[in-house]
Amino acid sequence: xxxxxxxxxxxxxxxxxxxxxxxxxxxxxxxxxxxxxxxxxxxxxxxxxxxxxxxxxxxxxxxxxxxxxxxxxxxxxxxxxxxxxxxxxxxxxxxxxxxxxxxxxxxxxxxxxxxxxxxxxxxxxxxxxxxxxxxxxxxxxxxxxxxxxxxxxxxxxxxxxxxxxxxxxxxxxxxxxxxxxxxxxxxxxxxxxxxxxxxxxxxxxxxxxxxxxxxxxxxxxxxxxxxxxxxxxxxxxxxxxxxxxxxxxxxxxxxxxxxxxxxxxxxxxxxxxxxxxxxxxxxxxxxxxxxxxxxxxxxxxxxxxxxxxxxxxxxxxxxxxxxxxxxxxxxxxxxxxxxxxxxxxxxxxxxxxxxxxxxxxxxxxxxxxxxxxxxxxxxxxxxxxxxxxxxxxxxxxxxxxxxxxxxxxxxxxxxxxxxxxxxxxxxxxxxxxxxxxxxxxxxxxxxxxxxxxxxxxxxxxxxxxxxxxxxxxxxxxxxxxxxxxxxxxxxxxxxxxxxxxxxxxxxx
Numbered sequence: 001x002x003x004x005x006x007x008x009x010x011x012x013x014x015x016x017x018x019x020x021x022x023x024x025x026x027x028x029x030x031x032x033x034x035x036x037x038x039x040x041x042x043x044x045x046x047x048x049x050x051x052x053x054x055x056x057x058x059x060x061x062x063x064x065x066x067x068x069x070x071x072x073x074x075x076x077x078x079x080x081x082x083x084x085x086x087x088x089x090x091x092x093x094x095x096x097x098x099x100x101x102x103x104x105x106x107x108x109x110x111x112x113x114x115x116x117x118x119x120x121x122x123x124x125x126x127x128x129x130x131x132x133x134x135x136x137x138x139x140x141x142x143x144x145x146x147x148x149x150x151x152x153x154x155x156x157x158x159x160x161x162x163x164x165x166x167x168x169x170x171x172x173x174x175x176x177x178x179x180x181x182x183x184x185x186x187x188x189x190x191x192x193x194x195x196x197x198x199x200x201x202x203x204x205x206x207x208x209x210x211x212x213x214x215x216x217x218x219x220x221x222x223x224x225x226x227x228x229x230x231x232x233x234x235x236x237x238x239x240x241x242x243x244x245x246x247x248x249x250x251x252x253x254x255x256x257x258x259x260x261x262x263x264x265x266x267x268x269x270x271x272x273x274x275x276x277x278x279x280x281x282x283x284x285x286x287x288x289x290x291x292x293x294x295x296x297x298x299x300x301x302x303x304x305x306x307x308x309x310x311x312x313x314x315x316x317x318x319x320x321x322x323x324x325x326x327x328x329x330x331x332x333x334x335x336x337x338x339x340x341x342x343x344x345x346x347x348x349x350x351x352x353x354x355x356x357x358x359x360x361x362x363x364x365x366x367x368x369x370x371x372x373x374x375x376x377x378x379x380x381x382x383x384x385x386x387x388x389x390x391x392x393x394x395x396x397x398x399x400x401x402x403x404x405x406x407x408x409x410x411x412x413x414x415x416x417x418x419x420x421x422x423x424x425x426x427x428x429x430x431x432x433x434x435x436x437x438x439x440x441x442x443x444x445x446x447x448x449x450x451x452x453x454x455x456x457x458x459x460x461x462x463x464x465x466x467x468x469x470x471x472x473x474x475x476x477x478x479x480x481x482x483x484x485x486x487x488x489x490x491x492x493x494x495x496x497x498x499x500x501x502x503x504x505x506x507x508x
Contacts, residue, residue, distance in 0.1 A: 200243040200251045202258050210234050212267050213241065213258070223269035226461065226498070227276040229450035230254040246433045246451065248316040253279050287312035294325065298332055300351050304381035311354065313361040318430075324361070327415050328354050334411035344403055352390040352408050355383070359391075371395045435487060440479060445471070457494040458483075464501040472497045 204210070214221045214234060221232050229250045233242040241258070245251045256279045261267045264275075288305075291312030295303055303311075314325035332353035339349035359374030368376075375392030383391075386401070390408040393400045400406055433451040436458050440449040445466035450459045460479070462472060476497045483493055 200255055202241045202243055202255055204239055204241060204262065207238060209262055210241065213262070215267065215269075219269060220267050220272065223272045224254070224257070224276070225450070225452070226448075226459070227273050228254040228257065229448070229452075229459075231452040231457075244453070246430045246455075248318070249283065249313075252316065253283055256282065287315070290315050290325070294329065294354070298329065298350055298354060299347070300332075300354060307355065307358065307377070307381050307383075310358050310361050310377070314357070317361050324357060328357055330415045331356060331408070331411045334414055335407050338407050338411060339404070342403070342407070344407070348384075348387065349404060349407055351383075352387045352404055353411055355387065356391050356394050356408050356412055369395065369397055371397050432487070436483070436493070439482060439486070443475060443479075445475075453494075455493065457496060460495065460497045462497060462499050464499050467499060469499065472499050 212220070213224075213232075215223075221234070224230075225232055228245075229247070230243050230245040230253075232254070233244060235242070243251050243254050243258075245254070253276065257272070257276045260275050260279065261272065264271075288309050289312065291308035291310070294311050295301070295308060311325070311328070314328055315323070317324040332350045335349035335353035336346040339346045355374065355378060357370065357374065358377055359370035359372070362373060362377075371392050371394055375388045375398075378388045378391050386404050389398070389401045390405040392398045393405045394409040394412050396409075400409075433455050436451045436455060437449040440446055440458060440460045445462050446460055447463050448461045451457070452459055458479070460475070462475070467475065476495050479495045479497075480493075483495070
């Protein structure tokens, strides 16, 4: 019984072991097959990712190659253009050299001909002199002495007659000359004295407004100074703010912008820029309106709109401390009076007098004298030749061709010679500030420049996309060195270079 049980147990154990082994083997095969399938899926995914990455890298590489090819093509185009320009300049130079050689040869031939003719003339003169001496029986010296004696008597007679004629003419014109002198004296004494300054006082209701104008950490006042180019002085003076700038247009823009900001109550950098832009447009319209009113008051018609705008700009310009528009109006009226006294056209004289200093208010800064530049502007905008000549010759840059020109010159001198009419110091001060701003504007990448604090600070605004922070430091150092070497100024000049980045988006 025990052996049977043992055998049965052993057989059952073997059967169980075999069954377990079969189950384990089937499970292992399933796991291996599943693992192989997962590995194949991973392999396919990796291949796809590798292909996508390869395609992206290839596209980026193609893009870089195209960019390099484009830059290379641009460089080749620039080089080709420069080569064409050099070839053209070389051809022009060769042509000029050929023309110079031809002119030189012609000049030498003409010189030789002139010398030959001079020798022939001298020879003929000597022969004629010898023949005259033979025929007259007198030498050349004796004939000269006899001729001089006869001419003396005739000259005395003619001189007496000439003196009598001059006396009669003086009697006829003395009345007219007296009137001219009286008019000059009246104009010099009756006109008011003009004084230009460099500051404007802006009055406020209370001192609380000062804090709003300054803004948090001074951001409002900095934004206003950057937008207008005017130094804004906020001190302990009650109920007023000082606007300081050498350019009257900037001061007017700053004054009107401050008035609108204080009235509206919304004062922040974005609002400041918006208001300043609107005010600049308003000032431009006011300039045009001033030009129109001036021409209407003086009875001048048919001026080109651009000349009318320049006449209006004279209101915001000064010459040696004298307001340019008042000077032009005064000169125009003087010219009309003098032209009437001389029997000339007073309308033309008034027109020339108004436009004689038009070259002092250009949109750009010309290198030519203002009289010549004003003459070119008048020619460009259809003024008549006698008007243009009077404008261009009132400082003797060109020759006077009509009677209108000396009248304009004299009246310009009369208006400028009034006691207290002009101040040399103001003109030199404004020129120094203009030179400061022009020096900074000559650098590439500079957007705007403002001379502040009576020329003791130069504020330079550069484009963030055109200069790096390192370039800003170099620009500041270079400007300081050039100002120190090339300009004359009292004290010291602070150079502040501002580089800021702005991001602008619109919500629609």
